[in-house]
Amino acid sequence: MGRPIRFLLDGEVRELADVDPTLTVLNLLRYDLRRTGTKEGCAEGDCGACTAVLGELEDGEVRFRAVNACILFAPMLDGRALFTVESLARAGGPHPIQQAMVASHASQCGFCTPGFVMSLYAHQRAGAEPAALVDALAGNLCRCTGYGPILAAGQAMGADPDAHDVPALTEALKAIAPTTALDLDHKGQRFLAPRSVGELAAALLARPDATVLAGGTDVGLWVTKQHRCLADIISLNDVAELRRIEDVGDALRIGAGVRYADVHGALADLHPQFDALLRRLGGLQVRNLGTICGNIANGSPIGDMPPALIAAGATLVLRRGDASRTLPLEDYFLAYGRQDRQPGEFVEAVIVPKPAPRQIFKIFKLSKRFEQDISAVCAGISIRLADGLVAEARLAFGGMAATPKRANACEAALTGRPWTLEAVREAAEALAEDFEPISDMRASASYRLQAAKNLLLRAVIDEPVSVRGIEALAHG
Numbered sequence: 001m002g003r004p005i006r007f008l009l010d011g012e013v014r015e016l017a018d019v020d021p022t023l024t025v026l027n028l029l030r031y032d033l034r035r036t037g038t039k040e041g042c043a044e045g046d047c048g049a050c051t052a053v054l055g056e057l058e059d060g061e062v063r064f065r066a067v068n069a070c071i072l073f074a075p076m077l078d079g080r081a082l083f084t085v086e087s088l089a090r091a092g093g094p095h096p097i098q099q100a101m102v103a104s105h106a107s108q109c110g111f112c113t114p115g116f117v118m119s120l121y122a123h124q125r126a127g128a129e130p131a132a133l134v135d136a137l138a139g140n141l142c143r144c145t146g147y148g149p150i151l152a153a154g155q156a157m158g159a160d161p162d163a164h165d166v167p168a169l170t171e172a173l174k175a176i177a178p179t180t181a182l183d184l185d186h187k188g189q190r191f192l193a194p195r196s197v198g199e200l201a202a203a204l205l206a207r208p209d210a211t212v213l214a215g216g217t218d219v220g221l222w223v224t225k226q227h228r229c230l231a232d233i234i235s236l237n238d239v240a241e242l243r244r245i246e247d248v249g250d251a252l253r254i255g256a257g258v259r260y261a262d263v264h265g266a267l268a269d270l271h272p273q274f275d276a277l278l279r280r281l282g283g284l285q286v287r288n289l290g291t292i293c294g295n296i297a298n299g300s301p302i303g304d305m306p307p308a309l310i311a312a313g314a315t316l317v318l319r320r321g322d323a324s325r326t327l328p329l330e331d332y333f334l335a336y337g338r339q340d341r342q343p344g345e346f347v348e349a350v351i352v353p354k355p356a357p358r359q360i361f362k363i364f365k366l367s368k369r370f371e372q373d374i375s376a377v378c379a380g381i382s383i384r385l386a387d388g389l390v391a392e393a394r395l396a397f398g399g400m401a402a403t404p405k406r407a408n409a410c411e412a413a414l415t416g417r418p419w420t421l422e423a424v425r426e427a428a429e430a431l432a433e434d435f436e437p438i439s440d441m442r443a444s445a446s447y448r449l450q451a452a453k454n455l456l457l458r459a460v461i462d463e464p465v466s467v468r469g470i471e472a473l474a475h476g
Contacts, residue, residue: 002180002181002182002183002184002185003180003182003183004016004017005017005019005074005075005077005078005182005184006078006079006176006178007077007078007079007080007081007082007176008055008080008081008082008169008172008173008176009033009081009082009084009087010083010086010087011081011168011169011172013172013176016028016074016077018186019074019075019184019186020074020186020187020189021073021074021075021184021186021189021190021191021230021233022073022189022223022229022230022233023073023074024069024070024071024072024073024074024220024223024224025052025067025069025070025072025073025074025076025077025082026038026040026043026050026069026070026072028074029052029069029084035084035085035086037084037085037086037114038050038051038052038069038084038085038114038115039111039112039114039115040070041070041111041112041115041141042070043070043071043224043225044070044071044220044221044224044225045068045070045071045217045220045221045282045283045285045286046139046141046283046372047112047115047140047141048068048112048115048116048119048139048140048141048283048285049111049112049114049115049140049141050068050069050070050115051066051067051068051069051114051115051116051118051119051122051139051140051285052066052067052069052072052082052083052084052118053065053066053067053082053083053084053118053121053122053125054067054077054080054081054082054083054288055080055081055082055083055125055169055173056079056080056081056173057079057170057173057174057177060170061170062081062166062169062170062173063126064122064125064126065122065126065261065288065289066118066119066121066122066123066136066139066284066285066288067285067288067289068139068217068220068285068286068289070220070224071216071217071220071221071224071289072216072220072289073191073213073216073220073223073233075182075184075191075193075235076213076216076235076237078178078182078193078238079173079176079177079178079238080173081169081172081173083118083121084114084118085114085117085118088117088121095117095121095161096157096158096161097117097120097121097124097153097157098117100153100154100156100157100158101113101116101117101120101150101153103153103156104149104150104152104153104156105145105149106145106149106150106152106153107145108144108145109143109144112140112141112142112143112144115140116137116140116142116150119136119137119139119140119284119285120136120137120153120154120157122136123136123154124157124158124159124160125160125162127159127160130154130155133151133154133155134151135279135284136154136284137150137151137154138279138283138284138371138372139282139283139284139285139286139372140283178193178195178238180195181193181194181195181199181238182235182238188231189229189230189231189232189233190207190210190231190232190233191233191235192207192210192232192233192234192235193234193235193237193238194234194235194236194238194239195238195239195240196239196240196241197239197241197242197319197348199239200234200236200239200242200346201319201320201321201322201346202321203234204234204320204344204345204346205320205321205344207232207234208343208344209231209232209343210231210232210233210234211230211232211233211234212234212235212236212297212346213233213234213235213236213237214235214236214237214256214257214290214291214293214294214297215259215286215289215290215291215294216289217282217286217289217290217294218290218294218295218298218300219233236256236257236346237257239257241255242255242256242257242258242348242349243255243257243258243262244258245258245262245263245266248351250353250354251351251352251353251354252266252267252270252351252352252354253317253349253350253351254266254292254293254349254350254351254352255293255348255349256291256293256294256297256346256347256348256349257291257293258291258292258293259287259288259289259290259291260278260281260282260286260287260288260290260291260292261284261287261288263292264278264287267352270352270354270355271312271355271361271363273308273361273362273363274308274363276363277304277305277308277363277365279371280304280365280367280370280371280372280373281304281305282372283371283372286372292305292309292350293347293348293349293350294347296309296316296329296332296347296350297339297341297346297347299332299333299337299338299339299403301336301398301399301401301402301403301404302374302375302378302398302399302442303398303404304365304375304378304398306329306333306396306398306404307363307378307379307380307396307397307398307404308363308378308380308396309329309350309352309380310328310329310330310380310394310396310404310406311361311363311379311380311381311382311394311395311396312352312353312361312380312382312394313328313352313353313382313394314328314329314350314351314352314353315327315328315329315350315351316328316329316332316347316349316350316351317347317348317349317350317351318340318341318345318346318347318348319345319346319348320342320344320345320346321344324348326351327340329350330396330404330405330406333403333404333405334403335402335403336402336403356384358384358385358386359382359383359384360381360382360383360384360385360419360459360463361381361382361383362379362380362381362382362458362459362462362463363378363379363380363381364377364378364379364381364455364458364459365377365378365379366378366443366451366455367442368442374442375398375399375442376399376442376443376447376448376451377397377398377399377400377443377448377451377452377455378397378398378399379395379396379397379398379452379455379456380394380395380396380397381394381395381455381456381459382394382395383414383419383459383463385419388418388419389416389417389418389419390414390415390416390417390418390419391415392415393410393411393414393415394406394411395407395410395411395414395456397435397452399437399442399443399448400434400435400437400448400449400452401435401436401437405434405435406434407430407431407434407435407452408434409430409431409433409434410427410428410430410431410433410434410456412430413426413427413429413430414427419460419463419464420460420464421457421460421461421464424456424457424459424460425457427456428452428453428456428457429453431449431452431453431456432449435448435449435452437449
């Protein structure tokens with residue numbers, strides 16, 4: 001047994017010494033700490049009823065994040081501060097956010113209300129703009145009131161009344177900042193959180209069958225929904241080197257520990273199309289925990305990021321021990337549930353190239369709900385023009401096959417053709433050679449194939465190139 005988990009709860013240091021490594025923060029709060037304001041609605045990070053707030057040090061400053069407690073494992077609290085709805089009390093009275101909710105008549109049955117309050121609390125503490133409230137609350141669902149009164153409460157809540165406490169919180173977090181790896185052993189289950197890439201690589205060589213934990217937005221569901229017992233877990237959350245976003249000249253290098261929320265701005269600056277995609281990828285609570293590389297590593301055929309990244313020409317960096325290798329992202333996905341990753345090897349980074357001159361880049365996601373829903377079809381479309389013709393086409397789709405997959409036949413049919421509606425309509429028929437989609441609860445096979453064709457047509461409709469435009473493109 002190594003050192004205990006240490007975290008702050010309302011400024012007080014708490015320690016957990018002998019706990020199940022997959023104990024969720026939700027169950028810790030409700031059953032051990034008796035903080036029952038945090039509710040279980042879905043146990044999969046969709047409804048937001050369990051929203052709590054984490055405060056953690058980043059570059060010497062405290063960053064506040066709303067998270068889903070239902071899929072967050074207790075060891076992930078190590079070195080961080082936790083806030084729940086009970087943390088907001090003011091000498092027995094309500095917090096200004098709670099007062100605003102009451103004044104706006106923003107609660108009806110009340111089940112979801114603590115989660116909304118905590119999302120607003122994180123938004124207020126982060127100093128975010130009121131214009132971003134809709135995004136901040138997209139991960140919280142309510143079946144009673146509608147969202148107008150809740151948004152009104154957010155608009156009325158004002159600035160952070162606890163801003164003066166941040167220096168003290170900063171010092172308290174520094175005092176409990178881990179200096180050694182967290183290493184827990186509980187009834188045959190092991191949780192290890194290395195603090196360097198070297199330690200992580202060595203740990204995975206020693207335990208090649210361990211579950212690699214990044215944000216936990218997938219792995220958490222293995223426990224809460226599939227009731228798996230995870231014998232060995234190796235977390236990369238505390239490896240500072242993997243939290244880096246680096247400009248390497250002609251590309252961005254995104255480390256395996258970089259969360260969606262952290263890289264949102266950088267990817268949107270690289271390709272503006274990423275902005276809309278990331279806003280629809282789960283709620284903010286999911287984006288505050290989930291990582292791009294974790295989404296890739298798990299190899300889901302309906303993950304939102306791989307088709308867009310494949311179209312952008314991304315490459316993957318894999319590491320095993322001291323050895324690293326790179327491969328095109330599309331080559332990582334071998335078959336359903338099978339990826340090109342050797343025992344003891346882990347995803348270290350994804351490298352996303354900067355746009356090429358005269359490049360048309362589009363990302364489309366089709367789902368039943370606009371926000372917080374899994375794709376029926378997701379498309380990444382990259383077209384490079386030269387002398388008025390398609391010089392290179394990279395078309396990648398999710399939801400169309402057992403893995404995220406390029407449309408090689410359609411790419412060949414487009415190459416050398418003009419970027420016109422007529423030519424693209426003809427080339428789109430080749431998608432039937434590339435894909436034999438299945439029917440499931442999200443869409444039928446025929447819908448998926450027709451939708452994929454229509455998304456390619458939409459790309460040319462959105463970005464038509466006239467004869468004059470072709471001449472301009474040809475001359476840069």
